[in-house]
Amino acid sequence: MSVELRTGVFEPWRELADAPDGGLGAGAYGATCAFVGTMRDFNEGDAVSRMVLEHYPGMTERQLEAIVEEERAAHGLLAARVIHRVGPIEPGEPIVLVAVWAAHRREAFAGGRAIMEALKSRAPFWKHEQTSAGGRWVEHNTKG
Amino acid sequence: MSVELRTGVFEPWRELADAPDGGLGAGAYGATCAFVGTMRDFNEGDAVSRMVLEHYPGMTERQLEAIVEEERAAHGLLAARVIHRVGPIEPGEPIVLVAVWAAHRREAFAGGRAIMEALKSRAPFWKHEQTSAGGRWVEHNTKG
């Protein structure tokens, strides 16, 4: 189980290409589900030119670790990895990677989705968007 | 939308690292869900040393393309990519990659999962496993 915050651009698929087994032995798992959330260049009808992701140092890591451990146990995951950006982000850049390894596809899809839902509702991050009309705090997340 | 059959080992995460946008513009999508099915070294209680994936040339591609198009429309996917191995496969090697791109995570998870379920039930592939007790055809898939 691994949780990381990153201040710079990262390439989620290359992270997985470099460590495809999630620390497990090859052959020990049958299913991997990976989700990547990417910054779009528009939100709620407005063009967005830039975003800053604020977080609560210490609490964010603690909540992410708790979420990953809870969903690992709930879905029988064999391994899980979360990477989340903080700080300034440009459109098209990845914001979050959630990857889980399981014996079968059912647990992999359910576990990956559950971690994303919990992250969206509990992990202390806040998005501040820059639009042509100025800066604004994003007030709520899209429904999962 | 892209469907490919591969006869040799492939690295699903590297495929995505080399084409992370699924042919879309960066910033045009907010969510990517990728599933990789990997050959395990055991199945139904027996060690499996090798597998051969038989398929029905022509029909397999046709069914995969129909599945991808149906689920793209059903879930509002922006792009989708499927790569599936055929022929001999060793434990630990990837068998299938299903990746989908969408505006939001809900469609991405649902669309990726739906393509996998349809592929498992409709795409004409058959697994022949080599175990210590000899060769055997896999009779049914794990429930999704």
Next chain:
Amino acid sequence: MQVTVKTFAHLRDRLGFAESAAEVPEDACVLDVWQSITDGSEMPRSVLAAVNLDYAAADTRVHDGDEVAFFPPVTGG
């Protein structure tokens, strides 16, 4: 008329051929093709059929030159 018959996986092993030609009457359906290659046996519910690369039911009509395939439940992914 004549159709091409293909079989796959353990059904191929059981029937003993991967590809063959079958002579069937003008109004033949998938079930008739099955019976022509199995000496008239019933078609088990677990046997899937396709005509010209699309899934087909036992009562689907076939036409001269069609490719008719029989195979067990699929196990890909």
Next chain:
Amino acid sequence: MQVTVKTFAHLRDRLGFAESAAEVPEDACVLDVWQSITDGSEMPRSVLAAVNLDYAAADTRVHDGDEVAFFPPVTGG
């Protein structure tokens, strides 16, 4: 006793500070801390609170030296 108070996102913009110290009575709870930094105002339901990096309810007791945080609904991922 004294607690550290942290605020985030638009709540920080509204309250005008990111980090501060608050003096509260020995039996104080999260709500008392909120009121000590807002001149006694009600704590809106949309305001979330944490004590020592875990989510906490308005009636959670706080202790000397605790870190108490207030923030709006989270929007990560």
